[in-house]
Amino acid sequence: MSFNALGLSEALLKAISKKGYTSPSPIQQKAIPPILEGKDVLASAQTGTGKTAGFTLPLLHILSENSQERRRAIRALILTPTRELAAQVYANVKEYSEFLDLRSTVIFGGVNQKPQVATIRQGVDVLVATPGRLLDLQNQGLLSLKHVEILVLDEADRMLDMGFLRDIERIMKLMPTKRQNLMFSATFSKDIRKLANGILNHPVRVEATPENTTVEAISQKVYRVAKGLKTDLIIKLISDDNWKQVLVFTRTKHGANKLCKKMVSAGITAAAIHGNKSQGARTKALAGFKSGSVRVLVATDIAARGLDIPLLPHVINFELPNISEDYVHRIGRTGRAGASGQAISLVSADETTFLRDIEKLVGMKIPVEIVEGFEPDPNASTVPIKPGQNRSQRPRNNNKSSSSNRKRDNSKKRPSRQTTRTSSDRRH
Numbered sequence: 001m002s003f004n005a006l007g008l009s010e011a012l013l014k015a016i017s018k019k020g021y022t023s024p025s026p027i028q029q030k031a032i033p034p035i036l037e038g039k040d041v042l043a044s045a046q047t048g049t050g051k052t053a054g055f056t057l058p059l060l061h062i063l064s065e066n067s068q069e070r071r072r073a074i075r076a077l078i079l080t081p082t083r084e085l086a087a088q089v090y091a092n093v094k095e096y097s098e099f100l101d102l103r104s105t106v107i108f109g110g111v112n113q114k115p116q117v118a119t120i121r122q123g124v125d126v127l128v129a130t131p132g133r134l135l136d137l138q139n140q141g142l143l144s145l146k147h148v149e150i151l152v153l154d155e156a157d158r159m160l161d162m163g164f165l166r167d168i169e170r171i172m173k174l175m176p177t178k179r180q181n182l183m184f185s186a187t188f189s190k191d192i193r194k195l196a197n198g199i200l201n202h203p204v205r206v207e208a209t210p211e212n213t214t215v216e217a218i219s220q221k222v223y224r225v226a227k228g229l230k231t232d233l234i235i236k237l238i239s240d241d242n243w244k245q246v247l248v249f250t251r252t253k254h255g256a257n258k259l260c261k262k263m264v265s266a267g268i269t270a271a272a273i274h275g276n277k278s279q280g281a282r283t284k285a286l287a288g289f290k291s292g293s294v295r296v297l298v299a300t301d302i303a304a305r306g307l308d309i310p311l312l313p314h315v316i317n318f319e320l321p322n323i324s325e326d327y328v329h330r331i332g333r334t335g336r337a338g339a340s341g342q343a344i345s346l347v348s349a350d351e352t353t354f355l356r357d358i359e360k361l362v363g364m365k366i367p368v369e370i371v372e373g374f375e376p377d378p379n380a381s382t383v384p385i386k387p388g389q390n391r392s393q394r395p396r397n398n399n400k401s402s403s404s405n406r407k408r409d410n411s412k413k414r415p416s417r418q419t420t421r422t423s424s425d426r427r428h
């Protein structure tokens with residue numbers, strides 16, 4: 001199928017061809033036609049499927065077709081859970097609207113509101129926003145959502161996870177009831193379905209089979225290693241094969257910083273990205289990583305969510321996540337858009353239970369390797385470490401891993417979907 005067949009305008013086709021896309025991705029093929037028909041859409045798609053163009057292209061098409069009405073009032077609102085995602089979606093909107101007479105901007109918390117307000121004052125057709133800053137500016141009377149014709153909720157499941165439900169409900173009340181609604185989510189929990197029922201009007205359901213079929217597209221490997229030797233091993237692996245563009249996951253912000261420092265000392269350009277970093281530092285780290293000046297990006301799970309880094313060749317789990325689904329999200333960042341990728345996990349004794357659960361989820365045994373000089377410690381405890389617990393608090397030499405422990409871990413780690421928070425945007 002070609003983009004021409006979707007009925008998009010010449011100006012959009014020109015922008016698409018400038019991006020180098022030759023054919024629409026499955027989610028684009030499925031989502032674009034009903035959106036162009038003006039229908040509400042509920043789409044199941046994760047980052048990496050091309051979902052952003054899936055809603056941005058038809059949205060821009062509709063706005064430019066009816067451009068005489070309400071020009072420069074906010075006519076389309078795209079809500080995203082995180083600042084990074086907002087910035088990425090905005091970058092897409094800018095690129096795709098290059099040949100259209102539409103203005104757009106992005107607003108998110110953590111930065112000075114003045115330039116954002118100044119741009120909005122000049123008039124924008126498309127606003128990309130995180131919920132906190134949007135409500136802040138609205139409460140100050142600095143923007144109006146009274147002319148919104150199209151609403152997009154991007155990564156709706158993340159928004160609920162991050163406690164934005166109340167904010168979303170508030171935002172809904174600020175818009176006209178007659179509008180087109182598009183909701184994108186990677187998962188469809190009861191809460192998401194409830195949210196969808198409240199917002200969408202007879203939606204068309206579209207689904208893209210995730211391209212990150214972990215088993216096929218991604219080569220996965222586990223290195224069994226003593227906990228204390230992980231840093232040396234990761235440095236060796238990256239240096240020996242001269243890997244570039246390596247995304248490394250750690251469980252904690254502190255762990256990310258520590259590892260980053262060690263890498264830099266070993267002569268590997270690295271940057272950390274997590275919630276304690278300023279917006280400027282995060283943007284700089286990501287830009288450096290994308291451009292190739294930073295070889296290794298060390299990230300925590302939530303900070304990495306939604307990052308658009310195409311064709312990532314290597315993902316390394318410095319520590320396994322204790323939630324198996326997070327493993328799939330992590331390694332889904334490699335092998336995108338049909339390119340093959342490599343996902344490596346450094347696994348110490350106390351992560352044995354996590355590994356077993358992950359293997360159950362992905363439905364395969366992940367090949368194990370041991371590097372000479374970096375062998376696992378045969379006397380180390382296999383009791384899983386709990387979030388927030390340091391090593392000295394752990395029971396020693398108990399080789400029986402407890403599944404009830406793990407269940408408690410999970411319930412602690414995941415924020416409640418019901419949690420409600422307001423005001424400015426969260427850091428993670």
Ligand code: AMP
Nearest residue numbers: 021023024025047048049050051052310
């Ligand atoms: P997304 O899922 O929106 O984050 O997009 C993932 C990546 O796929 C981004 O780098 C896009 O630029 C790229 N992409 C989106 N649509 C296409 C397409 N039709 N062909 C090739 N790449 C695409």
